[in-house]
Amino acid sequence: MMQIVIIGVSGCGKTTVGQTLAKKLNLPFRDADEFHSTTNKEKMSRGQALTDEDRIPWLLAIHQYMQNLESENKDGVVTCSGLKKMYRQILLEGVETKDSHCQSISKKCLNKKSVLFVLLHGKQETLLKRLECRKDHFMPASLLPSQLATLEFPDETEHFITIDVDNTVEEMVSEIIKTLETS
Template identity: 45%
Template sequence: MAAPDALLVMGVSGSGKSTVGAQLASKLGWKFYDADDYHPEENRVKMGRGIPLNDQDRIPWLCNLHDILLRDVASGHCVVLACSALKKMYRDILIRGKAGAAPKCEELGKEEKPSEVQLLVVHLSGSFELISGRLLKRKGHFMPSQLLQSQFDTLEPPVAPENFIQVSVDKNLSEIIATIMETLKMK
C-alpha cells in the first residue's frame, strides 16, 4: 500500500483517540478531526441517555466523515481522524464512502467509481478495566461510562488485509506517539 493520506486513530471510548490523534497531527503538521465533533445532535442525545448507537445512527455520520477526508486529501492535505470506527464496515465506509456500506447506504450509480482514501488504521487497544478506569475520571463528555461494555461488544479489531497497527494504551502518551511515528517512517 502507498503511504497513507490519512491516519484513523480508532478504539473504544476512553482509549485516548482524541489525545493521541491531536498530538500526532501536531507532530506531523497534518489536519486533525475529532469524529465526535461531527455527530448529529440526535446521536449525542441518544448516547447521553445511555442508549448505544446502531448502524442506522452511525452510517450517515461515517459517510460524512469520509467526504471530509476525501475533500482534504483531494486538496493535498494529509489528515488524522480520531474516530471509534469499531466495526470493519465502519472503517470501510471511511475508506470508500457509501460504497463501503453497501447495501445499507444508497447504492452508487453503476457508472460512478468510488473514491478511496489511503488510510492507515491505528488501533488503540487496552483492557476493559484500564479503559473503564480512565472513563470514570473523564468529565463533561457526552458518552457515559456505562456504554463502554457495548463498545467492547461491538468492537471488531482490525485484521489483515486491513492496513493497520495496534498500539497498547498501557504505554504512556510519548511511547504511543513514538511507536506510531516509527511505523509511519516505514510506510
C-alpha cells in the first residue's frame, strides 16, 4: 500500500503529474486545492501568502483523506505543496508536532514508509513562466518567491524523491513508477 504525495511550489506541475500518474496506475487522485477553505483561496487570490495557522486545517484535511485511504487498504495520489518539513509531518501524523518521528502507531499516524513524497523542483524562471501562463487560478505568480523561500527540501528522515520539472510529464511519471517498483 502506498500513498503518493506530489509536493512542490505552485506551478511545478503537481496536478498534471498527479493526474497522469493516478490514471496510469489506476488510482484515486485528489488535488490539494480541493481541501483549501474559501478564506484561504480568497487570501491567496489577493496575493497574500498563507500563514502556518492558515495551512494547518488544510493539511489536516489532506491527512484525513490519506488516513481514510490507508484504513481502506487503498493506494492513492494526492497533491500538496508540502513546503516545510513540519507540513509533511502533519500530513503523516495528523497533528502539529515538533517530533520528527511517530513514537507509536496511533489511529492518526500514517505508516511513514507507505507515504512517498515526490518533490517536483525546477528553476525559478521555469516556474514563473508556467505561473504566468495559468488562467483562472487563485494562486498568483507574485507569491512564487515567498514559496521558494519557504521550501525546506526533504531530508534523509523522509521517504522522498526529487524530480526535475524540466523533464516531460511522461518522464516524470516514469521516474516515479520506477521508484515505486524498487521500493
